[in-house]
Amino acid sequence: MVYDIKWIIPKLRNPTKFWKFASSITFAAVGIFSKFILEWLNKTKIYNKHIITRALDCRPRNVPLITISNHHSCFDDPGIWATLDLRHLINRRVIRWSLAAHDICFTNVWHSYFFMLGKCVPVLRGEGVYQESMNFCIEKLSSGEWVHVFPEGKVNMLKENTRLKWGVGRLILESPVTPLVIPIYHLGMDDVLPNEPPYMIKTHKKVTMNYGDPIDFSEMLKELRSAKANEIDARKAITDRIQEELLRLRSVTEKLHLQS
Template identity: 50%
Template sequence: MDDLLLWGCLKWRNTVQPAKVRWITAANDICFTKWSHALFFSLGRVVPIIRGDGVYQRSMDFIIEKINNGDWTHIFPEGRVNIDKSFIRFKWGVGRLVAEAKKIPVVLPMYHVGMDDILPNNKPYVPRIRKKVTLLIGQPMEFTEDVELMRLMKKTPTEIRKYITDKIQDEIYKLKEKAERLHVESFQEQV
């Protein structure tokens, strides 16, 4: 469902050309439990992540390859569905994807509010219509200078991953606060 929101912001030609469609990570134990699900998600350029296998699993290597090819990749940095909307520390694999790419990618942070009104996170999982969603897209984040400086300072890969992840997390949580405020304000105006 998140993809439908994002694709709704793109020009049609960017959603039907396979070379321009994003790669995305998803939990192996949710999206790849049945053969039919695995086929469906694989055809949609979804890469299975095995929870608990850490930042050096094969799927993360694959996503770095895609970044190195200049492909668009999309991740959910919390590593799980945040049903209660609480603070969840971002996974350090986020920082690895940036730090270990041959050409440091630009990160485009985004946050949305209201998708769980369209597709609830509890049963019955039936999409609903005429619900309101707020999508806020932040400023592009560039990390080339940060990574180069940290390497010159002889920082460990773990320190670099943590630094990048923390910066992205801080930016997304700023977007979260703003998106939630805009969502409430916009909804109140319509009542």
């Protein structure tokens, strides 16, 4: 039986004051817990944190933010954001929206409410780039908000160089204002929460978090529009560029991880 999630996006579009309060409590609780796990119980090194801090503090109000990262563990989100300053981590107005697999995070009403309060948006595997969750994220980008994407589309347990999903290409292509795009690569998160049973949080593990330089898509978008490229080719070109940057960042991060 497939759990019906059609009600979720409309509810996320119209939050009440109580919903916003409950969401703030959720972010504070999960954020502080995750920060304790990563920065107190494990050995986490963060590189180029100033990049994300500057993006959250200094980008113009109308400029949206998209972050992209590899996906090695179910702890990646919230684990990645545990490296943020606490003032960002617990601020529901600042923190990201995140695309999350509906068949993992939205399997029943209680799970759905929890992840909704954490600003997670259900994405349906196999439904393509024009599903409602993608439309919702474009709405948020139109408001200058922050959306995070795991473009591998799954937990990449074998750490293979797989082709990235084109959904992120659509987000960048159709955002009314060219977004600030920041790549992130991390290693060790699957040691903190392994992908094998019994799925217990581990301690004293080494985690490396590396924020890459922002990717400027303004020139590429200009060229694609001038050439009147069709949407499929445009999404592919954008996603290929992201893949190149993530691979480059992976190489750098692997060296840092070995040194730490």
